[in-house]
Amino acid sequence: MSWKPTAKSVTASHLWGSLAFRLTAGYALAGLFLVFFSSVGLYWVLVSELESSTDLFLEDKVLVLRTMLRDRPEDENALHEEVELESAARRYEQFYIRLLDDRSATLMTTPGIADQVDLGRLVALTRYRPDRTFRITGKQGKSFRVRSAAAPVGPTATRVDTIEIAVDVSQQESLLARFRYWFWAILSATFAVYPLIAYRIARQGIRPLEEMATTARHISSTNLHERIQLEGYPYELASLARTFNQMLNRLEESFERISRFSADIAHDLRTPVNNIRGEAEVALARARGAGAYREVIESCLEESVRLSDLIGDLLFLARAESPLTHLRREMVDVSELLGKVREYYEASAADGGITLGTVIPSEPVMAELDRALMQRAVGNLASNALANTQPGGRVVLETHTETSMIHIEVSDTGIGIPAEALPKVFDRFFRVDSSRSQSSGGTGLGLAIVQSIALLHGGSVSISSEEGKGTRVSLHLPINSFLK
């Protein structure tokens, strides 16, 4: 038989998963604890206050009687007044006094004491330890606080009598009982009402979160422009909402970029395919000579090369994004690498009437790089510079090191890039003037590839440009792979 969670355990874990439930439980427990402990504290203060006021009263009486017995033992009248009359006049908090001689024989008592207190028991309690205070229950169920004290008689202490005073504290007891009754009543009421109040507070506290969740639930790729309204939220949640909105901004931006990217891919793939198809259709429309077919095939080949270059670039970018991509790092002399790129582009620079030069430190500039990728990056930069520089202009490839970094820069005196386009030049398929670049064969992937290569090396790329003056693109790379 397989074990199935009972309905009860599922509900309990479900409840504990709820923030409202946890807050409610927390508030309610805190409230109950507060009421419980403050009431217990007050009760304790009340008990000790009552007890100490009774003890003060008893102490006072003992002092008076002791003084009388010591100073005026022969003044029976005064003693009589104190022991027999004064307490009898009281209605509440009655007290009873008994005076015993040194053989425990009763000398004088408040009338009625025998009805209230078990005198034999009293003697047994005080005989061996006359000086003490304690509590007893009287014959009629009343509570008494008793003080017994030794009292030397006469200035020379001819005899030591015992004073016993029992004060009726049943009024206090019933006050405390009433207190306990109300204590439990209030605690039960708190127990019933507090969770409700706590639940309301908790719900109110998390309502903005729920509203936020509702908004978030509605957001999909078709309405990525929706945002959470910040008004009315407490500031802690407003900052969460703001962060969430910022995340949506980024998502929207990436989403737009991806859709633009897909549209651009489709467009850029379609053009060469259409060209090939058009040429083939025209060629097949009627019979032609070998020379004409040759021309068509050459043109198709050219378009196919463009197409496969484009696909190659896209594949490269897709792979560069994969975390599994590894570089084939080796010690590369960057001056030598720049020299090779210059050699490669020298002919086309000469064709365009552009001076292509290098500025290289005298000593070798060594860095741990992927040679092929770096050659491709610098090649892309050189090709951009040459494509955007008029005849008579200059393109310079240079490098220098700085502590742990190596910088490779390609600068030109070309047409430059408008400031508003500058932040977008590293985007895939971005071309400043798409009509112009299209005719010159650019697909807008060159700088995206350069950026990917820089990032793969743990470095970065930056660009500065001024329209009509020229452009400078810099690669900043760590010299050693472990510095990445």
Ligand SMILES: Nc1ncnc2c1ncn2[C@@H]1O[C@H](COP(=O)(O)OP(=O)(O)OP(=O)(O)O)[C@@H](O)[C@H]1O
């Ligand atoms: N040195 C530069 N001077 C002026 N504009 C430049 C320069 N480098 C790049 N750009 C502009 O930035 C755009 C993007 O460059 P990128 O290298 O990514 O694409 P591309 O050169 O058009 O195409 P591809 O390099 O893929 O063949 C270019 O179309 C061009 O308008």
Ligand SMILES: [Mg+2]
């Ligand atoms: Mg380019």
